[in-house]
Amino acid sequence: MPLAPARYDHCLVTGASAGIGWAFALELAARGARRLTVVARREERLVELAARLGAGRASPSPEVRPVVVDLAEPDGPGRLVEALRREGAPPVDLLVSNAGFGRYGAFILRPWDDHRRMYQLNMLTPAELVHALWDELTAVPGRGVIHVASTAAFQPIPYFASYAATKAFLRSLSDGLWGEARPAGARVLALCPGPVPTEFGQVAGTSFRVRKVSTGADRVVREALDAYERGRAEVIPGFTNRVMRCAVRLVPLRLVLWGATKVAGVQRPG
């Protein structure tokens, strides 16, 4: 059965104060979003985004509702859902679970709290959000979810071990939910970008030189929304990233780990 056209009336984007989430907000406005709930910790950035959207080409410009919440804390997703209910927000048509971070370095040398917050933000928060909003997301055909995973979901990465594990979880959850959402005419997409020039590297504490193989955030988002509209389960933006994905499938794990250690190890992790 063909899918109903994707609905963008009310879009909720987590991690919209920078990078890929910021680009999602702009592109969703261009694709007709009437209301955007944008979420992050830095309020001033969300206000700046709202101003930018207000001055944008979308006509009429979307209503932008910033919600400031720390989604790396266990009560974060609950507080976000509570804010939606308190405002009497209309049902969410598209949830973009994008907020996330990585931390570069040897697993044992990173404080436990870094790992805990990463597990919460990259895994538990998107899982709780999709659980809390599932009924409205599947009530009307054309609604759905985009989970921002990573090409790190396809292989373990020494010195980035926790991060890669969280993205493997998110991708697997997303693919499973794709099957569960389909009978209701809802879409679920796992977006798996390779390197994207954003604040991610600075937050992760890595100085990888990825510019040559990186894909811009706006292109990543356009490819993601095109794939979402077609009802795909996964998308890997960028030809090189798709080739790498195939290579990882074909090469024995030991070799994959040896290569990944070589690349990641040159960072002299602390």
Ligand SMILES: NC(=O)c1ccc[n+]([C@@H]2O[C@H](COP(=O)([O-])OP(=O)(O)OC[C@H]3O[C@@H](n4cnc5c(N)ncnc54)[C@H](OP(=O)(O)O)[C@@H]3O)[C@@H](O)[C@H]2O)c1
């Ligand atoms: N850039 C890459 O190379 C790359 C590649 C593959 C996948 N990804 C994934 O893409 C997603 C977006 O990353 P990005 O590259 O756009 O990174 P970014 O520029 O660092 O943006 C991260 C966003 O997440 C928000 N965020 C971080 N911690 C948060 C928290 N505790 N509570 C609420 N919001 C929080 C940040 O806002 P505040 O700091 O204002 O809270 C920001 O808006 C992440 O899930 C990342 O894993 C990135």
